[in-house]
Amino acid sequence: MLKFENVSKRYQETGEVLRDVSFHLRHGELAFLTGHSGAGKSTLLKLIGVMERCNKGQIFLDGENLSHAKEKQIPYLRRKMGFIYQDYKLLQDRTVFDNVALPLVIAGFGHQEIGRKVRAVLDKVGLSGKEKKFPLALSGGEQQRVGIARAVVNKPPIIIADEPTGNLDPELSSEIMSLFESFQQVGVTVFIASHDISLIKKMNHRVLKLDHGQLVSS
Amino acid sequence: MNKYNKRRQQTREVKPPKYLKPAKSDSRQNTVAGGSFMDKLNAYRDLHAHALFSSLGRLVASPFTSIMTVAVLAIAISLASGFYLVLVNFQQLTSHLETSTQISLFLKEEVSELHAKKLADGIRNKPEVQQVTLINKEQGLAEFKTYSGFGSAISALKTNPLPIVIQVLPKNSLTDKRQLEALLHEFQQNVDVDLAQMDMQWLERLQSIIAVGECAATILNLMLGLAVLFITANTIRLELHSRREEVIIAKLVGATHGFIQRPFLYAGLWIGFISGVVAWFIVTAMMLILRSPVETLSSLYGGNFHLVFFSFTETLKLIGISSLLGVVGSWAVLMYQLQHTKPE
Numbered sequence: 001m002l003k004f005e006n007v008s009k010r011y012q013e014t015g016e017v018l019r020d021v022s023f024h025l026r027h028g029e030l031a032f033l034t035g036h037s038g039a040g041k042s043t044l045l046k047l048i049g050v051m052e053r054c055n056k057g058q059i060f061l062d063g064e065n066l067s068h069a070k071e072k073q074i075p076y077l078r079r080k081m082g083f084i085y086q087d088y089k090l091l092q093d094r095t096v097f098d099n100v101a102l103p104l105v106i107a108g109f110g111h112q113e114i115g116r117k118v119r120a121v122l123d124k125v126g127l128s129g130k131e132k133k134f135p136l137a138l139s140g141g142e143q144q145r146v147g148i149a150r151a152v153v154n155k156p157p158i159i160i161a162d163e164p165t166g167n168l169d170p171e172l173s174s175e176i177m178s179l180f181e182s183f184q185q186v187g188v189t190v191f192i193a194s195h196d197i198s199l200i201k202k203m204n205h206r207v208l209k210l211d212h213g214q215l216v217s218s
Numbered sequence: 219m220n221k222y223n224k225r226r227q228q229t230r231e232v233k234p235p236k237y238l239k240p241a242k243s244d245s246r247q248n249t250v251a252g253g254s255f256m257d258k259l260n261a262y263r264d265l266h267a268h269a270l271f272s273s274l275g276r277l278v279a280s281p282f283t284s285i286m287t288v289a290v291l292a293i294a295i296s297l298a299s300g301f302y303l304v305l306v307n308f309q310q311l312t313s314h315l316e317t318s319t320q321i322s323l324f325l326k327e328e329v330s331e332l333h334a335k336k337l338a339d340g341i342r343n344k345p346e347v348q349q350v351t352l353i354n355k356e357q358g359l360a361e362f363k364t365y366s367g368f369g370s371a372i373s374a375l376k377t378n379p380l381p382i383v384i385q386v387l388p389k390n391s392l393t394d395k396r397q398l399e400a401l402l403h404e405f406q407q408n409v410d411v412d413l414a415q416m417d418m419q420w421l422e423r424l425q426s427i428i429a430v431g432e433c434a435a436t437i438l439n440l441m442l443g444l445a446v447l448f449i450t451a452n453t454i455r456l457e458l459h460s461r462r463e464e465v466i467i468a469k470l471v472g473a474t475h476g477f478i479q480r481p482f483l484y485a486g487l488w489i490g491f492i493s494g495v496v497a498w499f500i501v502t503a504m505m506l507i508l509r510s511p512v513e514t515l516s517s518l519y520g521g522n523f524h525l526v527f528f529s530f531t532e533t534l535k536l537i538g539i540s541s542l543l544g545v546v547g548s549w550a551v552l553m554y555q556l557q558h559t560k561p562e
Contacts, residue, residue, distance in 0.1 A: 049470070051470075051560065072474075075469070075472045075473060075474045075477075076472065077472075078469075078470065078471065078472035079471075079472035083470055083471075089466075089467050089470065090467075091463070091464055091467060102467070102468065102471055103471040103472060105265070106468065106471060106472055106473045106474075106477055107472070108258055108261045108262060108265070109257075109261055110257045110258075110260055110261045110264070111261070111264060113257075150471065
């Protein structure tokens with residue numbers, strides 16, 4: 001599903017952030033990406049989302065080479081990934097419904113289909129009945145669920161989460177994690193960057209560890 | 219192979235579970251998702267309609283900024299179009315005059331009336347001439363008394379000082395200036411003619427003044443058009459800046475540049491369109507104010523000159539051009555800015 005082959009990323013200001021990173025996530029696998037802050041976790045995720053390009057090596061998503069993707073292809077590649085962020089990245093002036101519907105609107109679905117899909121996914125993440133609320137009226141855990149709903153509404157084959165529980169208390173965190181596990185159970189590949197070691201240990205999944213830009217265990 | 223992958227390969231007749239309905243096919247996911255072609259077309263139309271009205275809604279939501287922008291643009295556009303309309307009116311004035319390029323032949327003092335008649339008949343037979351009028355000394359005096367306002371002064375004269383005049387109206391087909399001048403030259407060579415004069419010189423001057431005006435108007439309109447472009451571009455730039463977060467999030471969930479641009483282009487269209495309409499009202503109001511003094515002035519010169527307002531096609535052109543400038547202005551700034559708005 002996701003394959004890194006000897007990937008290196010160098011920034012002019014900070015030098016080499018990722019060095020010779022290689023790994024392979026299979027279809028339907030759930031894996032954590034961990035490491036100290038500044039180890040290169042965020043950079044690695046940006047390379048997957050083609051927000052940055054690697055200097056060396058190649059990245060494959062579902063057989064497609066991301067490192068050779070043209071600018072025009074990037075939006076279509078991003079539709080195959082569901083990104084989840086620590087700060088949720090929700091539109092504060094739009095309702096929960098509109099936030100979740102955004103990927104479907106962009107993909108060109110008709111409004112009946114959008115309504116059906118959005119309600120289904122809100123039901124799945126436990127937010128049914130809150131579709132008309134604005135993000136600021138929700139708790140942190142609920143906002144993150146909106147973020148997750150938006151990431152999975154268009155049924156991408158892979159979900160990528162960047163510190164999804166960074167702003168949540170342990171109880172909410174494990175709820176969110178079990179939500180991710182439920183996605184994995186229906187065949188979605190899930191890749192979660194986190195430094196919450198105790199939570200990761202509890203969950204017993206594959207762990208990729210970055211240390212100063214190098215993959216030290218996978 | 220796991221459960222999900224199996225599902226992805228199943229055909230559509232298998233009813234998918236509530237949440238994870240498989241994507242219809244991987245290749246289709248690459249382009250536009252959704253149902254049939256008609257569904258996509260409808261969704262596309264909905265997107266445009268939504269962008270059209272939501273962008274108008276945004277303009278209305280910040281009335282102060284919108285009014286300021288539209289006012290500046292409308293004044294710029296009304297200056298340009300008002301200048302154009304003034305020129306159209308001047309051209310209408312000269313087009314009236316152009317049809318009366320007549321040549322007056324002032325005959326020599328010693329030429330008798332009988333001889334003048336023969337001369338006039340001779341001219342009448344020329345192919346270039348449309349009409350010949352002979353004005354004898356008495357007719358000339360009577361006409362002069364009536365129209366010049368020097369009636370009483372003329373009456374004080376003992377003898378009639380006016381010469382016999384033959385008025386020649388060349389054929390309308392003789393529009394070429396050189397042909398006219400050749401004809402004039404021929405009349406000047408005639409021994410009986412004291413002076414042959416074409417009432418053209420002042421017309422030429424007026425026409426060249428108008429030509430200067432047209433040139434100035436073109437330059438002015440170009441400058442004002444550029445101003446409209448830049449003002450719209452700047453307005454859209456500010457709007458883009460205040461919606462930066464939204465643009466970035468849309469990019470992150472796979473929006474193309476076309477999708478992100480759409481509401482901003484419509485905003486530019488609205489700004490241009492509304493400014494064009496307002497400019498039309500401004501110019502029309504100015505013309506209404508000017509109408510009565512201009513017509514008084516015209517009647518003092520014995521003319522029946524009527525101010526020309528915007529025609530229907532000119533109105534459409536005015537609004538069309540200003541809308542187009544709005545779209546082009548926002549498109550230019552979007553092309554530049556969206557390349558530089560990258561998600562982090």
